[in-house]
Amino acid sequence: MKPQLILLGAPGTGKGTQAKRIVDEFGYSHISTGDLLRGEIAKGSDLGKKVKSIIDKGDLVNDQVVLELLNANCSISDSAYIFDGFPRNIEQSELLEEHVLKGAASKAIYFDIDLDIxxxxxxNRRIAPKSGEIYNLLSRPPKVEGKCDISGEDLIHRKDDTAETVRNRLEVFKNTIAPILDYYEGRGVLVRIDASTSAEEVFAKVGEAINS
Structure with missing residues (x-):
């Protein structure tokens, strides 16, 4: 059985790109808590109604509800999953292990990169809202400036992708990731990958982590 994967890394480290390849080439299921929340609401299940009630009040879904959501949608003994976006703090790391993974083999993969890079x-990131394609003016520019290669739509530069906003977001990330890394390192399941290299090199290291 392949190990369950917990992807860790700051915004922009390439987790999303790597997650897609892991799904395609290793047969994993990608677990996004946001997608699960929306899916459960759409199904109209009892859990979905509970989630909708919380969101309609303007409250945040708490950890216990997220765990209930994960257990309702994951069969750890039968399938291999990528957990992306959860855990976000040390408490969630411990809850994920105790209530969802329950001792199943796992790897926490940390996409490590210098924050200035x-x-x-x-x-320099630009996004095509309709096609979902993501470009980078430095490493993966569009063929036609300002246009998506696939859909031809205008590319956008998100307001929260400005240098100052990004630095603020990364400072918050730095303050929360250290104890999470210590937790997984202490359990002997942490794999650090240099995310400043090419996507191909990063994926090769991910494959090594999965197969080791």
Whole structure:
């Protein structure tokens, strides 16, 4: 059985790109808590109604509800999953292990990168809203300036992708990730991958982590 994967890394490190390849080439299921929340609401299940009630009040879905959501949608003994976006703090890391993974083999993969490189990478990011394609003016520019290669739509530069905003977001990330890394390192399941290299090199290291 392949290990369950917990993807960790700051915004812009390439987690999303790597997650897609892991799904395609290793047969994993990608677990996004946001997608699960929306899906459960759409199904109209009892859990979905509970989630909708919380969101309609303007409250945040708490950790216990997220755990209930994960257990309702994951069969750890039968399938291999990528957990992306959860855990976000040390408490969630411990809850995920105790209530969802329950001792199943797992790897926490940390996409490590110098924050100055990350600021440059994210501030040069451009997004095609309809096609979902993501470009980078430095490493993956569109063929026609300002246009998506696939749909031809205008590319946008998100307001929260400016250098100053990115630096603020990364400072918050730095303050929360250290204890999470310590937790997984202490359990002997942490794999650090240099995310400043090419996507191909990063994926090769991910494959090594999965197969080791």
């Amino acid at each position: 990350l600021v440059e990478r994210i501030s």
